[in-house]
Amino acid sequence: MPYIADDHRKQFSPDELRARIPGWGADADPSDRPSVPREKLDLPTGAHWTFPDRQEPSAGRERSIEHGMLPPVFGTSAPLHGVSGAIRRYAYDHYSEGRAAHWLLLMLGDRVDAVGSHVRSLASAHPDNPITETGIFGERRHRPISSRFGQRRADVKHAWMDPIIVAGPWVLAGIAVVSVVKRVARRR
Incomplete structure (x- = not known):
């Protein structure tokens, strides 16, 4: 059957889909699914919240412009710093993650950070x-x-x-x- 651009708006019944697409709905019946005896959705999670307590964001924490907020918990092991941090902040503030400019600026920030590490290494008592x-x-x-x-x-x-x-x-x-x-x- 050829694809027609407007065809996606039609609603097909499961029986029609099974007739058109070989193997469609193979896992729709729980009795046919191998994971059903082990799959239990009603077990207690032990969580005392519906949305976890939020971690306090530190100043200057990067966040993609696609996301309305930071996740409840996030890493802070390597905070942004120096020129490389400014480049990364610019990438997060001005470009979507779907744009090449975002990732190219992040890579540039990494390269600037690497050069800074090499310079600090040369200035130390034990250079690389x-x-x-x-x-x-x-x-x-x-x-x-x-x-x-x-x-x-x-x-x-x-x-x-x-x-x-x-x-x-x-x-x-x-x-x-x-x-x-x-x-x-x-x-x-």
Whole structure:
């Protein structure tokens, strides 16, 4: 039967649907459903409320514009902060979750946060080690070449970018540090 645009407004009886669609209503009869002996909807839940007590929202809590309110309970383990937090707040305040701009801004906020973490790491007494954190030494012991070819792995297509993405920020940071040191040395 061909689809007709206005056909969706018609109401069909269950018998008509069973005749038109093979298998329609297979689980409509509770006696035919395998989960019915275990499925009990009248058990006490133990809840003393119909709507749970609301958690007090902290200042600046992000909420999508699609939702009228925050859920009753929400996570607060990583509150928004700094420039990355401002970018994320802008994404939540101005764009729907169905828009690419919302997600692109959230990813930009993540990248800004990652750069900030790298800068804080370089300023600390124990900076990150980009070589060991990539897992390159583990690769050496687990067939790094043969595991990539002939296996139809999706990551092989972008593997050439991995060194640029991983080492690129560190190389740029090193160049920046060397240029700052040279300028300071010239002034003295």
